[in-house]
Amino acid sequence: MPSSRTDRANAVRALAMDAVEKAKSGHPGAPMGLADVAEVLWREVLRHNPGNPDWWNRDRLVMSNGHGSMLLYAVLHLTGYDVSLDDLRDFRQLHSKTAGHPEYGICPGIETTTGPLGQGLANGVGMALAESLLAREFNREGLPVMDHRTWVFAGDGCMMEGVTHEAASLAGTLGLGKLACIYDDNGISIDGETRHWHTEDVAARFEAYAWHVVRDVDGHDPDSVREALAAAVEEDARPTLICCRTVIGFGAPAKQGTAAAHGAARGAGEVAATRRRLNWGFAPFEIPREVYRDWDMRPRGAALEGEWEDLLERYREAFPELAEEFERRMRGTLPAGWRQRLLAYAAEAQAGGTPIETRKASQACLDVLGPFIPELLGGSADLTGSNGTQWSGAGWLHEGGRYLNFGVREFGMTAIANGIALHGGMIPYSGTFLVFMEYARNAVRLAALMGIRNVLVYTHDSVGLGEDGPTHQPVEQLTNLRTTPNLSLWRPCDAVETAYAWAAALARTDGPTALALTRQKTACQSREATAPIERGGYVLRQEAEALEVVVIATGSEVELAVEAAALLGDAGRGVRVVSMPSVDVFLAQDADYRESVLPAACRRRVAVEAGHPDYWYRFVGLDGAVVGVETFGVSAPGGVALEAMGIHAEAVANAIREVAARCP
16 A cells, blocks of 8 residues: 555654654754655655766755755655665764765765755755756757756745845846745744744745746645646746745644744654654654655666666767767866866966966966866856956857856855856856955855865955955955865966966866965066976975075065065075965975975074965964064055055065074
């Protein structure tokens, strides 16, 4: 006998309740409220294969309200993913697949790391955008090799966060018709009833964003849910918002519909009462055989993927070159020879020796890479000309090109780019001023946490940007980025190092890379052709006399270090200049190489960077000195601002003299 819809939904509720109760921690309210929606979505609508969670043409499913993670874990278990009952029992425990909030790369079927509210919706926008662009490029009549939908769950908290405004606005403008957001409209957040602080008409807001909106869906009526999901599938010109009215903690007699249902274990008494109310007479983590049978999506998923594999084979036969390119892109491999082209530009820049802003050198790198790496998808938060992020011939996305105008949406831009990277088949890069990284900070952090390739182009990297003044002049941001685990930062000193920075960013597949680039021109440094720039730090200027002082510099300040070293070298001082465009890459080198660049015996060290100095004391120690910026900047022309903040060659020379005098 088949199980009932009620039993299947109650299985999700029971597993969520049991896991939270065992962990004595978690958020059962959303899973219990959304269980009826999940039963219809996963069993009838979602195109997925539990036997192959990474199938390229699967529907993507994101839970933006990630505190409701037990909804995902329960459904993944029931539908046949590699998520066992033991995994559910280990909810929120050390090294478990079932972390407190969904974590990409840990549990199969989890498409993105969510928890900070709202970003999951923005990730979904990026996934839907990637699907639409790949479909536009590769699909042929009768052979839609890229043809899937992106589904997002979002709660009231997501709707209150500003990032959803940014992302939803752009999604509507782009007409992402294969994106659907299921809004869990339960009227409750942690502080209580949201009617006291969240009274806007969310549906009207999304209609203003040019979304298709399905209002007043009863989230506990499967027929109402099915009709709403069907309406989303039928709408291909606009993204869809499905407004589902649900009861948070559905089934819990004392707590359903209240803030108490949101984020805590129920307690034995309430759990027992909930089981009675739901007519669920089974022990914790016990699921009836017929419920398992009817939830099992492995046969359906295998059939769906098999149909697509047949289509892909026909595509290979009809369009072999396109198929080869499509598969290369989806595998995430880069075209052969891309690095050689980039380093050829570096050699030309070295030979030319022309001073150039590193932001313009970055644009020159994109001019080399863009036509050769078609998966590069770039954009800027309304600073295209200033960031140098549009390569020649890219064309605007809205005119059929490959350059995306994100608008003034730094947070949304970065979270959307994360979604593009997570989808596969595209490599996103995006630009803004370094100081405005702060708007996007949490999305940057999540890119690093997930270990995804996302290139973050940050220009105007110091007080040297000049007249815009302290609101636009970064001071602490370089340290902020350097201390973010798994984020790689490059601050190149000239066009040559900029090319190596881009090479490192594209080669890196296990985390994001930030490029900090200048507005002002920087001199092309003289260096050996074999200089190991790719190792993150190297000896740029060898000491002429016995080694006395090591000067470490990055970016535009390398020029000042070289000038100061030359000045003191002429006076018979043994000064070595180390250019360190990427500290994290340098620290990843073997101990012998690091010792060859920064000998431990040489305690006389000076670091130079037009940013906050504290980070550099790990390299110079208490005996050394740092020439940096400890206060906010000033409004003045770039050179004047640098001079006023103490960033000039004479300051470096003085620091070298002082360190040499006081350090044994």
